[in-house]
Amino acid sequence: MIRPGLTFKLSVLLACIGVLASGATGYYAYHANRAMLVNEAGRSLLTSTELLGQRFSASIDDIGADVLVLASMPSTAKVAQTDDGAGPNVARERLAQVYSSFMVHHLEYLQIRLITRQHYGLELVRFDRDSDGLVRVERGNLQEKGQFAYVFDTLTFAPGRIYTSPISVNHEYGTHAAQGKPTLRLGTPVSNASGEVVGVVVIDIDLAVLLKRLQSDLPSDYQVYLANEWGDFLVHPDASKTFGFDRGRRVLMQDSFSVTRPLFEQSQGEVLANGLAQPRQAAGQVLAFVRRPFGDLEGNRFIVLGLAKPLDDVLSGANLLGNQIVRMVLIFSVLALFLAILFARALTKPLHILAHAATHLFAEHAMHTLPLNRTDEIGVLARCFERLRREIKSQMDVLHAKQRELVHLATHDVLTGLPNRVLFMEKLENAIEEAARRQECLAVLFVDLDRFKQINDQFGHSVGDKVLAAVARRLKQVLCSADVVARLGGDEFIVLIEGPRSQEAAPAIASRIMATLNEEVRIDGQSMTVGASIGISQFPDDSGTAEELLLNADAAMYAAKSGGRCAYLRYHDVLEARRREQAEQAGQPYMRAGEGAPEGHEAEPTA
Structure with a gap:
């Protein structure tokens, strides 16, 4: 598999930088444009909402x-004070013509009524609106309204004050088209010449018609929300959520749009929200709400008016711009890739020449291609290559010699020249694999010097080191050339015996080792005897792994040393001794491993 070179990597890097730069610029422009469009739409909505609120007020x-x-017409006070609605009255008829004219010119008026203070608030003049036009309610259908708040509250007002009712659904009997419609009532007292309140004039307003007229010039995709001072929806795109208090299930604006809470708490006069910055509070919309007082200020009446626009409509222009930005980014990315390839090739060509010379450091033809005559950094680097080649060539022979020496030091004991534990374990593992393949045996002898510590303490470490070297020489003399002897560390040596002879030869070799180590050794004019204890483990009888063979031989050696120094012991005999001891402790007859087998002999120390 061919790995990408420096030219490719540098081209990709430069191209990525160009693509990222153009992409980041496009991304920022796209998102900045989206935010700008949303903010502009919010401001436009807020302006429209405020204008709609001003129109409403x-x-x-x-x-x-x-x-x-x-209410200020002279005939109004006269009719309200003297008329009982029973017979013909010229002044009443003139008022009826005026009321009719007002109804004709104001389509949002559902009712206009003159109600006297007398006769329990009897209606004297009343015009309703129905599907066919205006309806004048005649004497037999006129009702007493003194029990309604818009009558008895207005009668308590001073002349000139305006009563404004809460916006509610009209449920009064016989109201024709006003029945079941959202209604706002305005009333004012009627006073006579002496200033005494003798009746009230009340106009019922169709809130839906009024708002429709006010929002006639708004864009068609605007959605209108209107709530009273308690938060009940009076106007909502979903008609089922309006006038919930009238159906026993209140739907509040501050619950649907939590951003409007400050408006009802009267801590703010306007709020803006959009689905781009506040997706939870204005999902998929741009919203603007204003709080607008109306009617008598002393009544603290206000409405919360809101306009909404779909976020997708606001961002439609940004989406078009985004498509253009994507095209521009793609074009600039291709251009950046092309320029990056050209620049990378121009920059890396001398480096390729240097790399070829570096990989063929000792080839004369490679050095001839170097730009040695250049005066820039590439030329300096080329001349450095030439000097390095000569210096490295002179150091290679020394390096190879040192390497061979290091390999030997890593696998051999420095003091005795024998293989160390690492090399021995490697040889042992290979020998186990070969023995398993050939179905042969091998033996491991763990040799521990008995009196080395006393010699070390008595004569010093320098003499101890010479003793270890002498022991290593004697071990090599005793063993065959095919056998492996290694020093594990301290006064511990290990011997590997391979082949079919290992099972029978291991005890004999152990005896020869003990015999040669029991002979006196003379170091620096001092005579001394070392002695050794030996543990034997065999493959495959005692274990099938190198580590376990070594541990078992170690265990057998310690058993031999504890039974008396200058002895050898097989791991198999150690196990038999343990079984015999366990049987004696349990009070049971001892049987060797394998029923009916003759009892084996214990290992006898040999000198």
Whole structure:
């Protein structure tokens, strides 16, 4: 598999930088444009909402002015004070014509009524609206309204004040088209010449028609929300959520749009929210809400008016810009890739020449291609290569010699020249694999010097080191050339015997080792005897792994040393001794491993 070279990597790096730069710029432009469009839409919505609120307040004020005009007519006070609605009355008929004219010119008016203070608030003049137009309610159908708040509250007002009712659903009997519609009532007292309140003029307003007229010039994708001072929806795109208090299931604006809570707490006058920055509070929309007082300020009446626009409509322009940005990013990415390849090839060509010279350091033809005559950094580097080649060549022979020496030191004991534990374990594992393949045996002899510590303490470490070297020489003399002897560390040596002879030869070799180590050795004019204890483990009888063979031989050696120094013991005999001891402790007859087998002999120390 061919790995990508420096030219490819540098081209990719430079191309990525160009792509990332153009992509980041496009990404920032796209998101900045989205945020700008959403913010602009929010400001536009807020302006429209405020304008709609001002129109609503102005319309309420205009209706209030109409109420005052009707109440201030001289014939109004006269009819309210003297008429009982029973017979013909010229003044009443003139008022009826005026009321009819007001109804004709104001389609949002559902009812206009003159109600006297007398006769329990009897209606004297009343015009309703139904599907066919205006309806004047005649004497037999006129009702007493003194029990309604818009009558008895208005009668307590001073002349000139306007009563504004809460916005509610009209459930009064016989109201024609006003039945079941959201209604706002404005009323004012009627006073006579002496200032005594003798009746009230009340206008019922169709809130839906009023808002429809006010929002006629708004874009069609705007959604209108309207709530009273308690938060009940009066206008909502989903009609089932309006006037919930009238159906026993209140739906509050502050619950649907939590951002509007400050408006109802009267801590803020307007709020903005959008689904881009506040996805939980304005999912998929841009919202603007304003709190707008209306009617008599002393009544603390206000509405919360809101406009919403789908976020997708607001961001439609940003999506078009995003498509253009993607095209531009792709074009600039291709251009960046092309320029990156050209620049990378121009930059890496001398480096390829240097790399070829570095990989063929001792080839003369490779050195001839170096730009040695260049005066820039590439030329300096090429001349450095030439000097390095000569210096490295002179050091290679020394390095190889040192390497061979290090390999030997890593696998051999420095003091005795014997293989160390690492090399011995490697040879032992290979020997086990070969013995298993040939179905042969091998033996491991663990040799521990008996009196080495006393010699070391008595004569010093330098003499101890010479003793270890002498022991190593004697071990090699005793063993065959095919046998392996290694020093594990301290005064411990290990011997590997391979082949079919290992099972029978191991005890004999152990005896020869003990015999040669019991002979006196003379070091620096001092005579001394070392002696050794030996443990024997065999493959495959005692174990099938190198580590376990070594541990078993070690265990057999310690058993031989504890039974008396200058002895050897097989691991098999150690196990038999343990079984015999366990049988004696349990009070049971001892049987050797394998029923009916003759009892084996214990290992006898040999000198």
